[in-house]
Amino acid sequence: MLPLAGVRVVDLTWIIAGPTATRFLADFGASVYKIEHEQAVDPIRLGRPLAGERPTLNNSGFFNYMNRNKRSVLLNARHPRGMELLRRLIAVSDVVIENFSAGTLASWGLDYAGLRALREDIVYCSISGFGHTGRDREHTTWGPTAQALSGLTFTSGLPGKPPAGWGYSFMDHTAGYSAAIAILAALWHRARTGEGQHLDLSQVEAGAVLNGPAVLDRTVNGRSWRRAGMPPGNRAWEPAVAPHNTYPCAGEDRWIAIAVMSDAEWEALARVMGEPQWARGERFATNAARLANEDALDERIAAWTAPRGDYALMAELQAAGVRAAVCQKPGDRVEHDPQLAARGWWRTLPHAELGDARHDGVAPRLSDTPGELRAGAPLIGADTRAVLSETLGLDEAELDECEAAGVFM
Amino acid sequence: MSGPLAGLRVVELCDELGQYAGKLLADMGADAVKLEPPEGSAARRVGPFVDDEPGPNRSLSFWYHNANKRSVALDLEGSEADRERARALIARADVFLEAGPPGRAAALGLEREALAAANPRLVHCALTPFGQDGPWAHYAVSDLVALAAGGPMCMNGYDAADAPGAPPIHGKGDQAYNTAAHYAVMGILTALFAREATGAGQFIDCAMHEALSSTTEVGLPHWLYAGRNVIRQTGRHAALFRTEPWIHRARDGLDALVYNVGRDNESWGRLKAWMQSRGFGANFDEARFDDPVARQGGRGGAEAGEIMAEVARFVAAHDAEEVYRGAQACGLPWGVVRAPDETLDDAHLHDRGHFVPVTGEGLEGSALMPGAPCVFGATPWELRRPAPKPGEHTEEVLAEW
DSSP states (O other), X not given: OOTTTTOEEEEOOOTTXXXXXXXXXXXXXXXXXXXXXXXXXXXXXXXXXXXXXXXXXXXXXXXXXXXXXXXXXXXXXXXXXXXHHHHHXXXXXXXXXXXXXXXXXXXXXOSHHHHHHHOXXXXXXXXXXXXXXXXXXXXXXXXXXXXXXXXXTTTSSOTTSOOOOOSSOHHHHHHHHHHHHHHHHHHHHHHHHSOOEEEEEEHHHHHXXXXXXXHHHHHHHOOOSOSTTOSOTTSOSSSOOSSEEEEEOSSTTOEEEEEOOSHHHHHHHHHHTTOOHHHHSGGGSSHHHHHHTHHHHHHHHHHHHTTSOHHHHHHHXXXXXXXXXXXXXXXHHHHTOHHHHHXXXXXXEEETTTEEEEXXXXXXXXXXXXXXXXXXXOOTTTTHHHHHHHHHOOOHHHHHHHHHTTOOO | OOSTTTTOEEEEEOBTTBHHHHHHHHHTTOEEEEEEOTTOOGGGGOSOBGGGOOOTTOBHHHHHXXXXXEEEEOOTTTOXXXXXHHHHHHHTOSEEEEESSTTHHHHTTXXXXXXXXXXXXXEEEEEESSOXXXXXXXXXXXXXXXXXXXXXXXXXXXXXXXXXXXXXXXXXXXXXXXXXXXXXXHXXXXXXXXXXXXXXXXXXXXXXXXXXXXXXXXXXXXXXXXXXXXXXXXXXXXXXXXXXXXXXXXXXXXXXXXXXXTSXXXXXXXXXXXXXXXXXXXXXXXGGGOOHHHHSTTTSXXXXXXXXXXXXXXXXXXXXXXXXXXXXXXTOOOEXXXXXXXXXXXXXXXXXXXXXXXXXXXXXXXXXXXXXXXXXXXXXXXXXXXXXXXXXXXXXXXXXX
């Protein structure tokens, strides 16, 4: 049996942050009901990559990736019977999760008090940019906004250059993980005490907690990260060690990351390099010396790596005890990564419009009750009748009536 | 104790990798005990330090990641009696969280099978770089190396115009370790639910590599479903084709995040009015700017380029904070690129009590650090104790548990 079997989640989320949280819950067996409305679909349903040229609502690979194992329920909340069914579904569920702007759900009468009136011990998780309290609660974010305001974007870049940032919505993933953790912890508390609660997750705060030591460096030492030489690119911040960088390899845009954390690891690297004369001198004998001469050090290592093949070099360095890895692109991970392949990470699930569609596996791996890939992402509205019948006991006549009245759209 | 996990007993054997998972559990109320060698965890040697003076109790990184935990010092390498003490603690725990290469805990006398036999209800989470098995299982990593292998790094970097030939870039703050920790905690809590149903604990093989490989957003779907790699771009999403820049330098030298311009008519109308009130975008009233498709970078024609050029001029003439707040008032999700410590200057975060005061060696009074990643209504986040000294609670915990 899956560990979260029996947990019912009314999923009002869309795009990435919320669906990341419910993807994890669904992988481990929660019944996740994705409530959808054809007039305001999850934009990811239209998101590339698509099978074919034009979006059909059901042919997005990105949507399939984010929403496997979930069920889709079409419910028009602007129709009185649609709202009534949503409220009844909440009343028989354990979790409500949404990532609207602060105040949206309240405008439907479904703030925490409203939800509690339907189900006393509900666990309500709201994911918003800034949280539901505080002076800026009405500001809106997408992942990049949260990354910029929380300090994450700033930490990623070469000194003297504009911020490189994360290149994707890292904080959508991370807000989703934080929400999943909060929901599981709240369900644990509820199982012990019978008490539900509101989990007010701010994407900016979920990002701000990821750089605690940098904040303490200012509050204790008075030192800001905004200073010359920061951010330090791929060189180390703390602990300060060298060499610690990315180096070019043979081929176009191929890179290897090497991190030497001790003198013993430096000696191991020097052995792999064939003990060149330059590596033996005092300039590079200690970590302090290597840091002081980091430009020269990186230049020489780069000259050594540049003609070499990345995966072979990674294997050679690792065999010698040097921390090193190819900077893997998505295609590298899927087609070449021997570790992911050996662990059976890539899976296939059939999908009506995408065919045999590939997915990543379920992490982490639980020995006795592992997560499962049961079904690809649902076609829009595919489960409306089944879910309302299973959860609320609606019969065929009632379902037909709702359908005719435009409740399922 | 008031957190949602109050009453849950956790034994943690982690250094830089894994300590954030222990922190998340401890911060939610678990009784988390950190096993350390007598000289203290290696994580105590990671800076920055109070007044830049290293010392086992002066690492700010250690403070942050280990507040709310208790420390039990045991010589697992050298003392069979201490190994027995560790086994006795784990026998009374709900969760054993260990991190490092596979087999590290077993080599210290903490074998998986023996622990499970002594405590069948134990949830044993082993956080490793690459997992328990496979050709890379014993490969060593740092945060940089893990982010490189796992994929996030290849999503971010530079346009050639900004930094020709630049490599993928390593975002700082041990985010590989943090992501792995999130997966460890999700797995631990899930396994606790399984235990509710079956009465049995289990083993969790939590690979940082797999956690990271599921944390690269649209990069993976573009390969899985279309066989294409995205390209890195300065300060914005990696994509199949170059898109318009999102980050622009403001008058005060700070960077503003400027995107989603013109997607909908409502925010466009407000942005236009705001810019025109400051003497910018005089020609935006021309009918050719009325079509949302024409206004969007990468989709439309000349209009999108014209708009972004004018927006960049507008940003350059204003302070970044003013750009951020003004755009938010227009309904646009713009922001300011803040250094991590500049979150301290954001009044909104103080409104929400985001920062909490912590104490420690060498510090007079207290200093603020970030608190809760999520505000729990009924079981609030709480800083109950500062990070422990090595072995500070050895006697106390051995007697209590």
